[in-house]
Amino acid sequence: MAKLLARAGVGSRRDIERMIAEGRVSVEGTALTSPALNLASLDGVTVDGNPVAAASATRLYRFHKPTGCLTTARDPKGRATIYDLLPKDLPRLVTIGRLDMNTEGLLLLTNDGELKRAMELPANALIRRYRVRVFGSVNARALEALAEGVTIEGVRYGSINADIEHKSGAYAWLVITITEGKNREVRKVLEHLGLKVARLIRVSYGPFELEDLPVRGVEQIPDDAVSRLRSRLPGK
Known part of the structure; x- marks a missing residue:
């Protein structure tokens, strides 16, 4: 069930499992209590009372x-x-x-x-690349060390590629490349290095x-x- 709904664009599998737990997904009018249900199609399936359309071509x-x-x-x-x-x-x-x-x-x-x-x-390690404007003293060696990963408040962040693109006075532009994409990863890592993020722009994903x-x-x-x-x- 979760896979069918995900393919139809209702949400991720995790989103759908949460919807089912909240009683928002029904089959023929009966609310589901578990995603462990095998169906051949989405006929009769509703989310929040609305019928779910069959999956269309991926966009x-x-x-x-x-x-x-x-x-x-x-x-x-x-x-x-x-x-x-x-x-x-x-x-x-x-x-x-x-x-x-x-x-x-x-x-x-x-x-x-x-x-x-x-x-x-x-x-799957899809690369996410960012341009970041930071305020503070940029330490090139500290940036290079991020390639080995870093642990901040008990959270382990994997290898991060950080390069200095441009420096001007108290500000600098950095290019940061990550593959994990943990919550606020770039901000937390740079703040850990004593830098204040003034602007953060994602320029690529995969x-x-x-x-x-x-x-x-x-x-x-x-x-x-x-x-x-x-x-x-x-x-x-």
Whole structure:
């Protein structure tokens, strides 16, 4: 069940398991209590009382997220989310990874929850690259040492590639490359080094680049590029 709903773009498997636990998923009017149900199709399946459409062809989009909005479907505090900014004629989409409110740049969205899961898995090691403007004294040796990983408050962060792109006075631009994408990883690691992040921009995720996509711009990624990516991901 979880796999079928993920493929239909309802959410990730983890999202769907949570929905089922909350009693939001039903089959022929009966709320499910477990995702361990094998179905041949989504006929008769509803989420929040709404019928779930059969899975359509996989679509992948790149979006230039601005600062000041959340990467979530809804916010209890009423703050703006990326879905307030996206064109209303797009299909139901889930995000691949997240960017916090004050981070900008490339955000990928898809209608395929299985593709989302595969691209987020640390084992698949898809590279995420960021440009970061920092304030403080940049220690080149400390940046180089991040290649061995670092433990901060009991959390282990794997190998991080950090290079100085440009320095000017008290500020510097860094290029940071990671493959795990843990919660606020780049900010936490740089703050651990005594640097204050003034601006954080994701410029690539896997083979896909932000390039010159304008802020708030949305663009569908060509099907052949998606097919090439899927062929490289285990289980896809």
